[in-house]
Amino acid sequence: MKRHLTQSRTGVLAIILLGMMAIFVMRLFYLQIIKHSEYVSLAQASQQRHFIIPAERGKLYMMDGGVAAPVVLNQTVYTVIADPQTVKQEQRQQIIAALQEVAGGEVVSDAAKRLERTASRYEVLARNITRTQAEKLKAKDFVGILYQKGSIRNYPEGQLAAQVLGFVNAEGKGQYGAEGALNDKLKGRDGLLKTVADVRNVPLTLSKDNVRVEAKSGENVALSIDRNVQSYAEEALKRGIDKAGATEGSVMVMNPNNGQVLAMANYPTYNPAEYTKQKDAAVFSNATTMLPFEPGSIVKTFSMATGIDKGVVTPQSTYSNTDCTEVGDRKMCNALRGLGGTTSMQSAFNNSLNVGMITIARRLGDGSTITPSARQTLYEYYHDKFGFGEATGIELAEAPGLLYTPNRPGRR
Template sequence: MAYTASRAGSVNSTVKRVRTWYALLLLVIGIFGVRLFYLQVIRYDHYKTAALHDQLHQKVIPATRGTIEAHDGEKTIPIVLNQKLYTVFADPVDIKTYKTDVDKAAVRLASTLGGEVDGYAKKLQAKDTRYVILAKKVTPEQRTKLLSYKLAGLYSEERDYRTYPQGSMAAQVLGFVSDEGQGDYGLEQALNKQLAGTPGELKAITDQSGVPLAASRGNVQTAPKNGDDLVLTVNMGMQAQLERILADQYKKTKSKGLSAVIMDPATGKIKAMANYPSYDPAKYSEVNDPKIFENASVSEAIEPGSTMKLLTAAAALDQGVIKPDTTYFDPSKFVIDDFTVKNIEEDGGARQQSIASVLNLSLNTGATWMLMQMGGGSINTKARTAWYDYLTSHFQFGNDSNIEQGYETAGLVTKPANNGAGINLTYANMSFGQGILVTPLQMTAAVSSIINGGTYYQPYLVDSTTDSNGKTTTTKPKVVKQNVVSPEVSRAMIPLMEYIVDEHYKEGFSYLNFSDSYAVGGKTGTAQIANPSGGYYADKYNGTYTGFVGGNDAQYVITVFNTQPSVNGYAGSYGGQPIFGDIAHMLIDNGYVTPKTR
């Protein structure tokens, strides 16, 4: 009996243990079941969203940057196009997460893209960043090869890179696009937003390489809007030859820098604009001095010298204080604010002069005398106020032209109020182009307004734009100011300017020999260069020239600025005028000028 009782107790103990373990098992299963229910049912949406967040990537769809063309006869030709290339980059965090073989990846990068294996390996393991650029301007073929390696953590971005079918032509007018896609300098900067367009967005599930697995129209959140295509007012034939002329004259005159503008005075259209030296926009990263990127025709303001006398005469004529045939006694010097204003060359001494001789002989005293007439016989508040009004309101000096260019400067015009610093002398100097800062473009537009009947047109470079929907908009000439001078004054200025060219030809400047079938007029300018320490250098000059060429009417206004040429003679006559002559002959010889019919 004792044996039987002991055995029964043992059985009962075993049963209890089994039941306990069974209960514990049921409890564990229950806990897992409840947890599974919680995760799969209660928290389903949360974890689904989290999973999608890891797989779903928002990608930018780049907009295509607008192209740029220019006129070539009856057709247009491209001067800036796009080439689709790629930027390859790495996410070091993903590389570590996906356990990408860094050494193997570095070898394949080097074999595909070139470069050093060690350099790639270092970049792939960079700290504290999730974006490391490995290579730019990667071709589609190179990208395809890299994708075939399935290297997790390596990604690519499509980029439009600018290409230049005409090489370096019009480089400073165009500007360039940086590796970051930002337009810098020239048109690219001024019209960056218009050219760049608006990128779109794409949400898509991607693989470990960031390649969308299910890209369809349904994935597109926002479609990109491509940038506008531009057609410029520039004539490529004129532009090419203008650049050649400047390159040649840069060497001949041993210049520090040259700028030239050719503009249609009847519309404000820029037909050609160039500077020398220039650069290749496709290789902008190789340029050491960023100053060369600037279009000096709009960004560099200098004292224009005696070309300003054309505008002084036009203003005095328009106010009725002189007439085209006015003569006066020129004393050969004036003392103003205890300083003597005299002429740059022998003028024959004190004697009778005419408006034509003032301009031809480039008499500083003559320009000063015309300013005095604006004040009733002396330089005073009335004269200064009148001259300032013409300079800033009529001729638009001191104002941006709003041409489609980056880094335009407004120049400098001193206000007429008495500042206690010899204001009358300052204004006398301004009458003959010293003490005032203007750009080649400003001078071109101002002189255009005094020979086209008296209308100041805003200079412009964009002839038409075509948007992403194919709609083309043609730019209409914009009148900034009418009645700059009266039509009668405008008609009087043309023969005065022609007279200067004729007289200079007679004096021995043989290149100014133009057929009677064409009208050519202009004015030289020789300006002392200001010393930053005060005053002017005694032996440093800039040479300038502004003139026109045409037939029955003036068809082109040309301005040349030559910075510190090394010439034997006056900088305007020997550093500016020869370049004008070359440009005028180029326009005539190539049929750009319609000859006279009357």
């Protein structure tokens, strides 16, 4: 009887043990097979880090005696990044104190609050610190702090060609000038490193799960601007503005043989490295390409060219010059008086005589008045042949000029 009871209890115990083992095996099967992918993902999420490999921005060059000289360079800086989940609680105040002591003004305003965001694994604490500053902070061996290498723009020429060059903002995007217009060429493409890292965010041994996409540097760009011509143009512009008592002005210098732009000077100007100090954003615009202006007597060149091309005048053609003449209800006069009598078109052009140019416009019509057909002819030459009112296609941002059609409302 006792033996039978003992065997019965042993059997029950065996069944219980087998049941427990079955449950254990099923649990292991559930965790290791069914939930394998999920737990691998969780493990990778806690151990793997994504590191952006910043692309080096392309440099900008100007010409100097036929040789390309760099005028916009890259300066190596570091961004201080924290992983709040791994930063030690007792080191949080020490980290902020060290940042304030070493990096000062480069620390973000809410750095302390960012360290408390334990749901995040990536918080920027300081930007654009120097290599020396980064080394001082690294020596303190804080857990959960990473120093990401990057670069900022360096403008060694100061204000030279500021509106032509533009600047790069805090987000790394080019603004105005060549920096803005050619941003896609200059910026390059950032790379990516996905790897397992330790608690200090230091990448560990490479494995098959690591991903590394190399950064692609931006293109270097050589401008047609001549550094010496640009410097002289800016100095001459400032002298002219002071002499005239003006407040602003622009100068463009071009090679007449091939159309290359050798200088674009603007005043007032600024230092691209200190763009944040400017209170008026208008100073960033390159007035030579962005703002229209009335050409004045320069347009006489195109009026004369139109008359010659249409065959109504030649440089030797003559007319009876008077100091003033009537055009519609307006009296138009020469700036230079006292050259009355028979005058050649060459002389009218040399002396910028308004009456001479009005005579060309009349000869494009019926000879005595500026007819609608004469106005249409001038418009077609100015717009279709000379390109007034159209964009030039220059690589910088530009605004096309304004050229009104002959039949626009309100024309007299």
